Each structure stands twice: as C-alpha cells, then as structure tokens.
Amino acid sequence: MKFIAIHKDNYNQVAEIYKEGIATNRATFETIVPGWKIWNNKFLSFGRIAIEKNNKILAWASLSSTSKREVYNGVAEVSVYVKGSERGKGLGEMILKELIKISEHNNIWTLQASIFRENKPSIHIHEKCGFRIIGYKEKIAKLHGVWQDNMMLERRSKVVGV
Structure with missing residues (x-):
C-alpha cells in the first residue's frame, strides 16, 4: 500500500468510493457524485490523497477551506472515505494521520470535521487521531x-x- 495524489486520471476510482459513502446515508449530505471539475474546485490544492494497492484506490481523504477570510487560512475541514470492502481495516486512521502531516506541512493549525451523529466509526477514527x-x-x-x-x-x- 502507498499514498498517492488524487488527480483527474484516477478520480473515477475516488468517485466510486464517494458514491459508496453517499449510499450509506451517514457520510455526507450530497446525493450525487460530482464530476472532476466540481470536485477539483471544492478541495484545497494540497492534501488530496488516496491509499492505493495494486493500482486500486482503497481510501481517499482531502482538505477543504472553511472560510474565504484570510484569518482562517490555517483552518481546514477534512473528508475521509474508505471503500466499503476495506472498512474496519485501519485505512481510515492511516489516511487521516497522513492528512494531518500534510496539513501541518502546509501551515494548517486547526482541522475540523462534521460527522453525522450515527457515524460512530468515523467519530472514533477522528478521536484516535487527536x-x-x-x-x-x-x-x-x-x-x-x-x-x-x-x-x-x-x-x-x-x-x-503554537
């Protein structure tokens, strides 16, 4: 397994995992998977990562801005999605820890997450990551x-x- 960047050429695999998350009705308020252009514009240019094994993406994570105001440039919201067949194997925690490193390398001092109350596994992963x-x-x-x-x-x- 390795971390790779998300880009237009591998977005179809990311979109499939996102579609699985949408289908759970506890991962996002989105009801349709956006195309590459919309997805690309939604997230920050750094911190768009995936876990890949044998050319297959198993999980992805990204950062989005929480505000357009300059004083909040160091604050970002996290998104973490794991392929249905790979859930419960530690990939969510693994990719979130890598995303934290990337965020700090890019001067992000606060990460935020908004998680459905029923999504206990996601809440647990985030708590394990601080x-x-x-x-x-x-x-x-x-x-x-x-x-x-x-x-x-x-x-x-x-x-x-600090």
Whole structure:
C-alpha cells in the first residue's frame, strides 16, 4: 500500500468510493457524485490523497477551506472515505494521520470535521487521531427529507501556530 495524489486520471476510482459513502446515508449530505471539475474546485490544492494497492484506490481523504477570510487560512475541514470492502481495516486512521502531516506541512493549525451523529466509526477514527468533539449542529440539514445532526470535531496542531 502507498499514498498517492488524487488527480483527474484516477478520480473515477475516488468517485466510486464517494458514491459508496453517499449510499450509506451517514457520510455526507450530497446525493450525487460530482464530476472532476466540481470536485477539483471544492478541495484545497494540497492534501488530496488516496491509499492505493495494486493500482486500486482503497481510501481517499482531502482538505477543504472553511472560510474565504484570510484569518482562517490555517483552518481546514477534512473528508475521509474508505471503500466499503476495506472498512474496519485501519485505512481510515492511516489516511487521516497522513492528512494531518500534510496539513501541518502546509501551515494548517486547526482541522475540523462534521460527522453525522450515527457515524460512530468515523467519530472514533477522528478521536484516535487527536480530534475532540466540540459540540453538534442540531438538525443542520435534511437528507432525503429527514433532519440530521452533525457532530463537530476539531484538532488543534501541536506544531503549527503554537
């Protein structure tokens, strides 16, 4: 297994994993997988990584901006997705730890995650990687007509912005 960058040529595999996450109804409010152009514009230019084995992507993670305001340039939101057949094998934790290193290398001092309350495995992975629950957004949005809560997690770097 190795970490690779996500780019246009391997996005189809990333999109398939994203589609699996959408189908769980506990990973995202998105209901359709965006094309490359939309996905590419959504995430920061760094921290777009995947775990690959035998030319197959097993998990992916990326960073997105939380605000356009300059004072928040050191704050990013994480996205982590693991292929259904690979869940429970430690890949989520592995890729999140690598994403943390990349974020700190790029002067990100705070990482945030918004996770569906029911997505206990994702909350657990984030907590293992130093995130803490700071609260929740009650009924923040509807998914298929049902109001959902999002748990808010945060990780403050111990090396950037100290």
